[in-house]
Amino acid sequence: VRVRYAETDRAGVGYHANTFVWFECARTELLRSLGAPYRRLEEEGWLLTVTEAAARFLRSVRYDDRLVIDCAIVEAAGARLRIEYEVRVEGELCTTGSTELACLDAASGRPRRLPPPLVAAIGRGGGRAEEEER
Amino acid sequence: VRVRYAETDRAGVGYHANTFVWFECARTELLRSLGAPYRRLEEEGWLLTVTEAAARFLRSVRYDDRLVIDCAIVEAAGARLRIEYEVRVEGELCTTGSTELACLDAASGRPRRLPPPLVAAIGRGGGRAEEEER
Amino acid sequence: VRVRYAETDRAGVGYHANTFVWFECARTELLRSLGAPYRRLEEEGWLLTVTEAAARFLRSVRYDDRLVIDCAIVEAAGARLRIEYEVRVEGELCTTGSTELACLDAASGRPRRLPPPLVAAIGRGGGRAEEEER
Amino acid sequence: VRVRYAETDRAGVGYHANTFVWFECARTELLRSLGAPYRRLEEEGWLLTVTEAAARFLRSVRYDDRLVIDCAIVEAAGARLRIEYEVRVEGELCTTGSTELACLDAASGRPRRLPPPLVAAIGRGGGRAEEEER
Numbered sequence: 087v088r089v090r091y092a093e094t095d096r097a098g099v100g101y102h103a104n105t106f107v108w109f110e111c112a113r114t115e116l117l118r119s120l121g122a123p124y125r126r127l128e129e130e131g132w133l134l135t136v137t138e139a140a141a142r143f144l145r146s147v148r149y150d151d152r153l154v155i156d157c158a159i160v161e162a163a164g165a166r167l168r169i170e171y172e173v174r175v176e177g178e179l180c181t182t183g184s185t186e187l188a189c190l191d192a193a194s195g196r197p198r199r200l201p202p203p204l205v206a207a208i209g210r211g212g213g214r215a216e217e218e219e220r
Numbered sequence: 221v222r223v224r225y226a227e228t229d230r231a232g233v234g235y236h237a238n239t240f241v242w243f244e245c246a247r248t249e250l251l252r253s254l255g256a257p258y259r260r261l262e263e264e265g266w267l268l269t270v271t272e273a274a275a276r277f278l279r280s281v282r283y284d285d286r287l288v289i290d291c292a293i294v295e296a297a298g299a300r301l302r303i304e305y306e307v308r309v310e311g312e313l314c315t316t317g318s319t320e321l322a323c324l325d326a327a328s329g330r331p332r333r334l335p336p337p338l339v340a341a342i343g344r345g346g347g348r349a350e351e352e353e354r
Numbered sequence: 355v356r357v358r359y360a361e362t363d364r365a366g367v368g369y370h371a372n373t374f375v376w377f378e379c380a381r382t383e384l385l386r387s388l389g390a391p392y393r394r395l396e397e398e399g400w401l402l403t404v405t406e407a408a409a410r411f412l413r414s415v416r417y418d419d420r421l422v423i424d425c426a427i428v429e430a431a432g433a434r435l436r437i438e439y440e441v442r443v444e445g446e447l448c449t450t451g452s453t454e455l456a457c458l459d460a461a462s463g464r465p466r467r468l469p470p471p472l473v474a475a476i477g478r479g480g481g482r483a484e485e486e487e488r
Numbered sequence: 489v490r491v492r493y494a495e496t497d498r499a500g501v502g503y504h505a506n507t508f509v510w511f512e513c514a515r516t517e518l519l520r521s522l523g524a525p526y527r528r529l530e531e532e533g534w535l536l537t538v539t540e541a542a543a544r545f546l547r548s549v550r551y552d553d554r555l556v557i558d559c560a561i562v563e564a565a566g567a568r569l570r571i572e573y574e575v576r577v578e579g580e581l582c583t584t585g586s587t588e589l590a591c592l593d594a595a596s597g598r599p600r601r602l603p604p605p606l607v608a609a610i611g612r613g614g615g616r617a618e619e620e621e622r
Contacts, residue, residue, distance in 0.1 A: 091382070091392075092237055092375045094230035096283055101226050102538045103512070106505035107360045114359070114418070124359075125418040136504045140542035149230055150382070150393040225516070225526075226509045236404045237378070240371035241494045248493070248552070258493075259552040270370045274408035284516070284527040360505060362498035364551055369494050417498055 087111050089151045099146035105181055106139055109171050112155035113185070116169070120207035132201050133190040134167065141171075141183030151175045162208050165189040165197035221245050223285045233280035239315055240273055243305050246289035247319070250303070254341035266335050267324040268301065275305075275317035285309045296342050299323040299331040355379050357419045367414035373449055374407055377439050380423035381453070384437070388475035400469050401458040402435065409439075409451030419443045430476050433457040433465040489513050491553045501548035507583055508541055511573050514557035515587070518571070522609035534603050535592040536569065543573075543585030553577045564610050567591040567599040 087108055095101040117124045124134065147153060154174045161168035165188055173181040191198040199205075221242055229235040251258045258268065281287060288308045295302035299322055307315040325332040333339075355376055363369040385392045392402065415421060422442045429436035433456055441449040459466040467473075489510055497503040519526045526536065549555060556576045563570035567590055575583040593600040601607075 088379075088382075090375060091229055091378055092235050095225055096228035096230065096232040097535060097537070098230040102541060103226060103505050103508035106508065107358060110359055110505070111356075114356075123418070128417075133499060135499070135548075136545060138542070138544050139504060140540070142540050143538060146537075149396075150391070222513075222516075224509060225512055231401060231403070236407060237371050237374035240374065241492060244371070244493055245490075248490075257552070262551075267365060269365070269414075270411060272408070272410050273370060274406070276406050277404060280403075283530075284525070359497055360503050363493055364496035364498065364500040366498040371494060 087153045087155070089147055089149055089153065091149055094149045097146075099148060100151075102141070102143060105141050105143070105173070105183065106185075108153060108155060108173065109139075109141075109157070109169075109183060109185060112157040112171060113169060116157050116159070117204070120204060122201055122203040122207065127201055127204075128192065130201070131192045132198065133192045133195075134187045135190055136185050137188045138186035139183070140185075141181055143181055145175075145178060145180040147173070147175055147180050153180075159208055160184075162200060162205070165199055167200065167204075221287045221289070223281055223283055223287065225283055228283045231280075233282055234285070236275070236277055239275050239277070239307070239317065240319075242287060242289060242307065243273070243275075243291070243303075243317060243319060246291040246305060247303060250291050250293070251338070254338060256335055256337040256341065261335055261338075262326065264335070265326045266332065267326045267329075268321045269324055270319050271322045272320035273317070274319075275315055277315055279309075279312060279314040281307070281309055281314050287314075293342055294318075296334060296339070299333055301334065355421045355423070357415050357417055357421065359417055362417045365414075367416055368419070370409070370411055373409050373411070373441070373451065374453075376421060376423060376441065377407070377409075377425070377437075377451060377453060380425040380439060381437060384425050384427070385472070388472060390469055390471040390475065395469055395472075396460065398469070399460045400466065401460045401463075402455045403458055404453050405456045406454035407451070408453075409449055411449055413443075413446060413448040415441070415443055415448050421448075427476055428452075430468060430473070433467055435468065489555045489557070491549055491551055491555065493551055496551050499548075501550055502553070504543070504545055507543050507545070507575070507585065508587075510555060510557060510575065511541075511543075511559070511571075511585060511587060514559040514573060515571060518559050518561070519606070522606060524603055524605040524609065529603055529606075530594065532603070533594045534600065535594045536589045537592055538587050539590045540588035541585070542587075543583055545583055547577075547580060547582045549575070549577055549582050555582075561610055562586075564602060564607070567601055569602065 089100045093104045156172045160170050167187040169185050171183045189198050189200050223234045227238045290306045294304050301321040303319050305317045323332050323334050357368045361372045424440045428438050435455040437453050439451045457466050457468050491502045495506045558574045562572050569589040571587050573585045591600050591602050
């Protein structure tokens with residue numbers, strides 16, 4: 087993802103809260119690459135809700151920087167998923183972070199086992215992706 | 221509304237697209253002051269969708285500036301509403317703008333007459349509000 | 355650009371103010387394609403400030419939709435630039451809009467003639483671009 | 489802070505990344521209440537940069553909910569500050585979180601001791617604030 091002008095702040099750098107939006111972009115592409123695009127999961131009645139999010143900001147990112155985000159599913163059990171992220175600009179590590187997601191049934195709002203295509207993909211050793219947009 | 225750090229960009233000023241979010245804040249308070257809070261309208265099956273939006277940026281606004289937004293319903297007919305906005309900082313006019321809203325039935329997505337409390341309030345000469353948050 | 359989950363609202367569609375951020379993405383790529391990336395323009399002391407912005411929303415866009423944005427410089431005179439935009443999803447026109455930009459000297463904040471590479475590109479019949487990200 | 493329509497997502501709830509923007513709103517008011525408004529700190533050459541951010545989402549927040557955010561400086565040493573947050577809606581705890589901030593010299597980008605008014609206020613047992621906007 088390219089850092090948008092809208093995403094900078096008056097300190098001239100990418101505003102930190104946007105990092106969690108970039109994590110979402112990476113997560114979306116990760117699910118897509120595993121054959122389980124999130125839009126389809128939702129249409130089929132699953133919701134993945136962020137229950138925890140954390141990030142460490144090592145270096146700031148700048149306007150128009152091209153972010154390369156590596157992300158990997160590091161834990162998947164029952165109705166929970168833990169994903170870790172690393173954001174780099176030209177090879178330099180800028181941010182690390184993680185999110186915990188709870189899988190819910192969209193209709194009832196109750197916890198629900200992870201979708202089978204996701205479980206299968208993780209079993210095949212998937213769940214690791216590198217997003218490199220444009 | 222106070223301009224948030226998140227809402228500035230690296231030119232040091234409020235990022236222009238956020239203006240339309242501030243317009244929304246003013247519109248929300250306008251509806252509330254007319255006795256028709258938008259959350260309740262939605263619960264009762266109305267949707268107000270923005271069909272047009274425009275703004276002229278006369279002066280930039282800065283971090284932590286306290287925006288005073290005047291807004292007024294200038295037209296209301298059938299299923300349409302036109303609202304105009306003026307944003308000031310310490311009395312100085314910074315931005316003018318307008319939005320057109322279409323009133324829809326939430327279930328069918330079809331145009332629907334404006335909600336009666338809104339029509340009544342407009343008839344009483346309401347539809348003019350000044351938002352001055354905090 | 356893909357519509358991000360962060361960019362949707364509770365009506366389930368892309369929140370209208372984000373349209374102006376997507377316009378910015380398109381504008382950025384337009385300038386890049388003309389050999390005048392905006393980051394470099396800023397480094398060289400130019401600022402392009404949005405003075406007017408307008409959009410008409412014909413159809414809503416949805417989460418994960420892939421937006422194709424056509425944009426073109428339709429006027430360029432002195433220190434002013436007018437750009438028009440069309441946003442499509444799978445060939446269907448969803449949004450039209452325009453922005454007026456003023457070219458400023460970053461140091462003085464005064465109007466300044468458009469950067470020569472931009473003027474040259476426009477003269478060559480450039481200034482028309484289609485952004486199709488990912 | 490009222491949850492804005494712009495801040496919801498298509499799951500109908502406040503989008504999680506905005507939580508860090510609301511933390512910023514609370515932090516800003518905390519600094520203001522300590523006699524050290526952040527805008528003035530920046531004008532005087534200090535920068536407070538977020539180096540770590542984390543949140544746990546216990547309950548989702550909804551459109552137009554009125555968030556009451558308690559925040560407190562729990563550590564302040566040298567050039568570092570740790571702030572903790574609790575977000576409630578009508579008394580119910582929705583989110584907890586924390587941010588680590590590094591104090592920098594705006595000109596050099598080097599670590600710099602915390603601004604004296606802040607240190608003094610913390611010494612007086614300040615550094616605890618409840619933000620209740622509107």
